[in-house]
Amino acid sequence: MIERKDFKKRFTKTKNLMNQRDIGSIFLTPSADMYYLTGVWTSPLERLFLCIVPIDEDPLFVVPKLYEEQVKKTSWIENVRAWSDDSKITTQLGNIVRELQIQKQKIAITDSLLVKHFKIFQQSISNVEFIYTSEFLNHIRMCKSENEIKFIQNASKFAEKALDSIISECKEGKKEFELAALAEFEMRKRGSEGPSFETIVASGSNSSFPHHLTGRRTIQNGDCIIFDLGAKFDYYCSDITRTVCIGKVSSKIKKIYDLVSRAYQEAISNVRPGISAGSIDKAARKIIDEAGYGEYFIHRTGHGIGIDIHEAPYIHETNSTKLEAGMTFSIEPGIYIPNRFGVRLENVVVVTDSGCKPFTKFPTEMIFKS
Ligand SMILES: [Mn+2]
Known part of the structure; x- marks a missing residue:
């Protein structure tokens, strides 16, 4: 098992690189990167399953309702928000992004992000530049x-x-x-x-x-x-x-x-x-x-x-x-x-x-x- 102190170390290194590269937040979707930083493993889903890592705030999960308890139990990250099948994820993400004041910044996204989820990001967040997590997380994971x-x-x-x-x-x-x-x-x-x-x-x-x-x-x-x-x-x-x-x-x-x-x-x-x-x-x-x-x-x-x-x-x-x-x-x-x-x-x-x-x-x- 990966221990909590290991995740903390990984996070410290990640935040340092985010600072160096002027990256405002990371939007992790199911991938090796997500597992590496959060301890949550899941195959890519059609439902948006997201972990937002803002540079100056604590990380936050936004997951389908059916994963809420599982994520709370498996991850060291405490802040977990759930969205249900009958709510509109675009609106909900838009609200979270406003709350976290994510705008006019560089956002790193998982390389294998589904195009349909990328479109949700584009609709919910304005004035941002997207880069791939591989551009800097590879250095840590190698x-x-x-x-x-x-x-x-x-x-x-x-x-x-x-x-x-x-x-x-x-x-x-x-x-x-x-x-x-x-x-x-x-x-x-x-x-x-x-x-x-x-x-x-x-x-x-x-x-x-x-x-x-x-x-x-x-x-x-x-x-x-x-x-x-x-x-x-x-x-x-x-x-x-x-x-x-x-x-x-x-x-x-x-x-x-x-x-x-x-x-x-x-x-x-x-x-x-x-x-x-x-x-x-x-x-x-x-x-x-x-x-x-x-x-x-x-x-x-x-x-x-x-x-x-x-x-x-x-x-x-x-x-x-x-x-x-x-x-x-x-x-x-x-x-x-x-x-x-x-x-x-x-x-x-x-x-x-x-x-x-x-x-x-x-x-x-x-x-x-x-
Ligand atoms: Mn081989």
Whole structure:
């Protein structure tokens, strides 16, 4: 559980940045940002669910009536106002905004805010400039506290157990969705809030799609299968990918796996504080480029991870963000040969004072099953 004192710390940092950037208030809607600052988690809703964080006043929730008690119970924020289905939210928000004297200022909004809710803001508040919360909250969220690292560690354990279970069940005749269901059951039954993203079981030629949608395909002899999954613990995510081969596989698959594995090792060995995120991507990409497979490595080397499965820092060639101890991100090079197969290897690491440490000890070698 995130403790009250942690929220206070997060708020202090947030208010400092608001001051520096002349931001008058933050309008948080359901998102990782909302959870990070308030402790309230909910999926985006069609009803407006809002937390207003004015620079000089205490934060205030404005939530649908049916969430009133829940929010009072879960959040450290005491001021909770409810609006019912039969009242007009635009008028009500207009009144609250007048009360808080929110006008002629810069307001930060959640990046994923629904357009229909943005229109309510536009109708209720006048003379304001809107910016995205990611423009400044990312700086705070990127470096994880010891507690946050523990949450990711726990989430990684769930994912590791799930991966272990499905690999032992993986054989000719099984269907992709059966293995995905088993993985998600394994995570849930251990106490995870659920998968951190849709579990990927990509078998045979489906493995050439990095984000294959797990389907009804039956696993066959000679298949290369990519398992990519993650669990949540206290709403912090984990993420792990392994490639499994069934029966007799071609030497080409083995050769490509070896290449991906070298790119992974090269990236990992370069991670340390002070180096740029972009240089990690370049290190991995160089190995694959030089072997002539650069055009088949069709995504960035990794992504930050925390409450969001994909967040800053992105391990992308042009990202000049300097790595710092406490940052957590994935290293996941892959090679995808269209219509044939794909191979990926992924672990999440935390940057330490001298290098980095993966969250899992799951073997990184290619896995062979009969
Ligand atoms: Mn990933």
